[in-house]
Amino acid sequence: MSFQKDLLPALVKQTPMALLIAFVLAAHPVMAVDSTPDAVKEASIEVVKEAPKESMFQAGKSYFARVSDRLADSVTGKSDELINRAMEVIGVRYRWDAELPQSGLDGSSFVGYVFKDKLGFLLPRKSTQMSRVGKPITREELQPGDLVFFNTMRLTFSHVGIYVGDNKFIHSPSKGTSVRVDDLGSLYWDKRFDGARRLDGSDNLGDSERQELLNEVNKLKRKSRSL
Numbered sequence: 001m002s003f004q005k006d007l008l009p010a011l012v013k014q015t016p017m018a019l020l021i022a023f024v025l026a027a028h029p030v031m032a033v034d035s036t037p038d039a040v041k042e043a044s045i046e047v048v049k050e051a052p053k054e055s056m057f058q059a060g061k062s063y064f065a066r067v068s069d070r071l072a073d074s075v076t077g078k079s080d081e082l083i084n085r086a087m088e089v090i091g092v093r094y095r096w097d098a099e100l101p102q103s104g105l106d107g108s109s110f111v112g113y114v115f116k117d118k119l120g121f122l123l124p125r126k127s128t129q130m131s132r133v134g135k136p137i138t139r140e141e142l143q144p145g146d147l148v149f150f151n152t153m154r155l156t157f158s159h160v161g162i163y164v165g166d167n168k169f170i171h172s173p174s175k176g177t178s179v180r181v182d183d184l185g186s187l188y189w190d191k192r193f194d195g196a197r198r199l200d201g202s203d204n205l206g207d208s209e210r211q212e213l214l215n216e217v218n219k220l221k222r223k224s225r226s227l
Contacts, residue, residue, distance in 0.1 A: 078119060079145035085118040086110075086162050086170045092179045094172045107159045110172040110179055111147065114162065121199070122217060129209055131157035134199040139184075142196055148184070149194040157194055 095104025105113060108127040115121045123130055131149050142148070142163045150159040152174075161171030164181065169189075172179045182189055205213075 082118050082145050083164050086114045089179050094175055094177050105172045107172050111160050111162055124209060124213055127160040128157045130160055131197060132205050133203045134197040135202060137196050137198050147197045150189060150192040151194045152192055
């Protein structure tokens with residue numbers, strides 16, 4: 001049995017979601033196409049070299065530790081590309097529960113689309129789940145590529161956008177609007193600001209949420225094989 005097939009089930013409950021997704025994408029480069037960071041591909045090669053020296057589980061743990069650092073580097077190092085991709089989607093109409101620019105994008109699907117399209121990084125579908133990925137940062141620590149959250153429905157983390165610098169963020173606001181750039185300092189968004197996260201390969205998702213994301217990865221794998 002392959003390394004991935006043996007290891008994945010045992011690590012689903014123990015492995016941070018972001019690392020698990022990075023592992024699957026590295027093991028199946030056809031899913032990530034050209035957007036898979038070179039560092040992740042190199043990490044995959046390193047696992048093969050080290051596996052004979054330690055147990056499969058230990059090799060998996062050391063692999064995820066390496067990917068954690070490199071995943072954070074890829075988001076930071078490619079922030080300009082990420083923002084440029086997000087800007088290309090400006091004007092796409094808001095549409096609830098849609099996932100592609102051709103049909104429209106809601107708040108969380110816009111963020112998910114940009115990260116998957118540019119970095120090959122799969123985020124949870126809901127903004128509340130996204131708020132538990134990566135590490136929390138203060139407003140003063142914001143850098144381009146960080147996720148910013150808002151309470152727009154009297155629910156915490158009910159809306160999400162991508163910080164682009166200069167106190168601005170890009171997002172898909174609501175029905176009847178389209179993807180656009182707004183100012184964090186404006187009265188509406190300043191009042192509803194609900195925190196920010198920086199993707200660093202960690203998370204505190206629940207088991208069911210992590211399993212839900214793993215199911216999405218498996219769905220993408222099956223789809224890629226049918227192409």
